[in-house]
Amino acid sequence: MKAAIYQGPGAVEIHDVPDATLSRPTDAVVRVVRACVCGSDLWGYRGVLPNKPSGSRLGHEFIGVVEEVGAEVREVKVGDLVVAPFQWCDNTCETCRDGIQTSCPNTGTFGAAGADGGQGEAVRVPFADGTCVVVPGGMAACDEATLASLLALTDVAATGLHGAVLSGVERGDEVVVIGDGAVGLNAVLGASAVLGAERVVLVSTHDDRAALGREFGATDIVPARGDEGVEAVAALLGRKPKHVVEAVGNPDAWDMAIAMLRPGGTVGSVGVPHVRPELPLFPVLRGNLTVRAGLAPARHYLPDLLQRVLAGGYDPGRVFDLTLPFGEVAEAYRAMDERRSIKTMLAF
Amino acid sequence: MKAAIYQGPGAVEIHDVPDATLSRPTDAVVRVVRACVCGSDLWGYRGVLPNKPSGSRLGHEFIGVVEEVGAEVREVKVGDLVVAPFQWCDNTCETCRDGIQTSCPNTGTFGAAGADGGQGEAVRVPFADGTCVVVPGGMAACDEATLASLLALTDVAATGLHGAVLSGVERGDEVVVIGDGAVGLNAVLGASAVLGAERVVLVSTHDDRAALGREFGATDIVPARGDEGVEAVAALLGRKPKHVVEAVGNPDAWDMAIAMLRPGGTVGSVGVPHVRPELPLFPVLRGNLTVRAGLAPARHYLPDLLQRVLAGGYDPGRVFDLTLPFGEVAEAYRAMDERRSIKTMLAF
Structure with missing residues (x-):
């Protein structure tokens, strides 16, 4: 064969x-x-x-x-x-x-x-x-x-959904998805169609992917990364979010996710952290954050x-x-x- | 003054x-x-x-x-x-x-x-x-x-209890507490007296602290650290635990906590990670672990x-x-x- x-x-x-x-x-x-x-x-x-x-x-x-x-x-x-x-x-x-x-x-x-x-x-x-x-x-x-x-x-469908599940988002909640690849898009779909999230914010800087994200249930697109993206999300929602999905795995996405969360919030990560396989702990400790990561x-x-x-x-x-x-x-x-x-x- | x-x-x-x-x-x-x-x-x-x-x-x-x-x-x-x-x-x-x-x-x-x-x-x-x-x-x-x-x-009473809360232990559950300082002992007390854990295992290598741990509700003492402690806990419980409190903050305690958890388990950490302020992510990802840390x-x-x-x-x-x-x-x-x-x- x-x-x-x-x-x-x-x-x-x-x-x-x-x-x-x-x-x-x-x-x-x-x-x-x-x-x-x-x-x-x-x-x-x-x-x-x-x-x-x-x-x-x-x-x-x-x-x-x-x-x-x-x-x-x-x-x-x-x-x-x-x-x-x-x-x-x-x-x-x-x-x-x-x-x-x-x-x-x-x-x-x-x-x-x-x-x-x-x-x-x-x-x-x-x-x-x-x-x-x-x-x-x-x-x-x-x-x-x-x-x-x-x-x-x-x-990807299971992995995206798993990221949403790990983030703790439930019916009626708000969730932010960082990453507009196939997994991030499926996190949007999973949060929306499977878990019943009411507001799904997709961080995406690619118009075509953002468009599919909207069809998958994203209610808002934030086309900004880093501190700018963190501020844009908080401004959009009126407050920092409680649930964030990290669907990239690189340090920028992780840092954005941690900075974006409100105290007591949860990040669900399904990105593979090849570039920086360590998580700085002090921001987690200071913010009483929950970090969940997993192979779906x-x-x-x-x-x-x-x-x-x-x-x-x-x-x-x-x-x-x-x-x-x-x-x-x-x-x-x-x-x-x-x-x-x-x-x-x-x-x- | x-x-x-x-x-x-x-x-x-x-x-x-x-x-x-x-x-x-x-x-x-x-x-x-x-x-x-x-x-x-x-x-x-x-x-x-x-x-x-x-x-x-x-x-x-x-x-x-x-x-x-x-x-x-x-x-x-x-x-x-x-x-x-x-x-x-x-x-x-x-x-x-x-x-x-x-x-x-x-x-x-x-x-x-x-x-x-x-x-x-x-x-x-x-x-x-x-x-x-x-x-x-x-x-x-x-x-x-x-x-x-x-x-x-x-x-310390609030911080110990917070560690137990972060670990996800609830009434009737099993939990392992790593650390026999004042915070670890209060994690035992919080898990037992406040949260109603049924089985509380204290990892302790000091007899006097272990004795107070027992009075605070520890049902078992494991006087071993590292891999030996991980194996002893699993042997004692018949399976790796789902809930672990990390009440030390040093790399040995963190590594022990992560290695000790069953897939899908949760570590609640209230130790201050001065010595190694980063958490290796691959074991978390592989094990679908939940990591929660916080100032109480x-x-x-x-x-x-x-x-x-x-x-x-x-x-x-x-x-x-x-x-x-x-x-x-x-x-x-x-x-x-x-x-x-x-x-x-x-x-x-």
Whole structure:
């Protein structure tokens, strides 16, 4: 089979690799239907994470059709269309039952060393019954837009929602989202459509992303960063906000989030803090702030979000503004790296 | 009047200073009855905070009798015995109404530049109506133990309780407290007596402090630090805990707290992180942890805690294991610095 392989900074190629096969009785093999490139894939692509070895598999987001199941797989059937979160899990241990499937003792990430990546023709899915969520009706029930939204559930829709959940925003509340990438936009959508926030302020300096943000439920756009953005948000709301989502991960976004919060406020962070992996504590202590950060337990959110997608009116897949055939995966990386695309889908 | 004055590392002396006087119509002047030395006073005493100028006033914990009130003071009367939190506040602004009085725009800390310190014969109390809580019955209603417990409310009792509150522990829960100083012990007492935790594990390597911890409600003592302590706690509870109070502030305590938590758990920190004022973010992100830190809004807790002290059975003042006359304030610092005393009270 063919799979995207990391060659080094800026270089992704499709190579022949061994076919995905069952290795344990709880595995399934899934033939990929749609996959995509994640903002976090760009860290490796840009060489910011120099620990990614040349020759690595790529991609942790995919949906597909089950091709083969192991002897102990009970729920997932051959022919099912399934959505897999970016990390697999057993979904039976106490940590999974707590809804933190990303910390399951049996977890791992697709595309990491030893695992098949989503950016390939097929994937061995460990703990298939725990990991996969079956789409009722299968491929026949899905148009292109539905496939896109199902694909979004594997990571960005769940991650954006998770940021909003971590921020503590609830029905009727105000929340500010810092970051207008696919995750930030999905934080807006999650806060608005899923959690029922009444006022959702998106910090965005890109008109096209802000426009999608408005369609996703942003009631206000603040096109300013840093101190200027902090002041603009407080002026807009009449007071510093209580709930902020940090959906970037870089120091500017973190500093903005902390400075923006009112005393006693909460930041929910789902950005990956590669650039400055430490948080200054004194501002947190002085402000009695709550800091919550986490890899999104997408599996926890998947059943509900899947129902929302199929019911209509919840369309996280709209963040895909470019679709390319899998053969053009290199161009997909370039388009996202050069910010020509918010998020690029790969069709197989 | 006389007040304790910081002379430089290791040196505290009593000097004559200008009498405390009303400076604004919302002020009161309070004649100090009992004061004490705080663990955080030792940071300056040891020269760890080299920004404390020689000649500074000292002390932020005191109770006393009102001697004079400004024209706009309505609630507090001359002759009242009052408890003041370690920071004053107006207690009327929206931040105070939110219960975060330590972030009041009108706040300040007793003993800081420009303010009278608690370790002196009298104190000008700004925003007296907002700051002071009147003790019903006054001095006549208080024996020595009651005075000690009222004094504890000004900081350590509220700070310990705040740590427990920040950790998210509720009635019937398990919680682990890291730190057996006066604040950690009061976190045990707060978790147990105020919040109703069912199981309170105190990490303590000092037998005398552990003994008081047990009397304050600790159900278990873990006399081990670092990885050994982390493993001992998990073995004791059968699982990593969901709620941890960090009541030290140094890197070892922070690292232990973060390593100890189960995925999705919460650390409530009230230690002051002078030694390493940054928190590594990746463990927080990986574990979906909640980090809450804060200067305790003692004023928020004071009315309830005052009632508990007067009702009996809640005795945070038991952390005072040494009482000295104010004239021996230098010995009070030495006793705490050399860990001969958990917390030392000064009688006037």
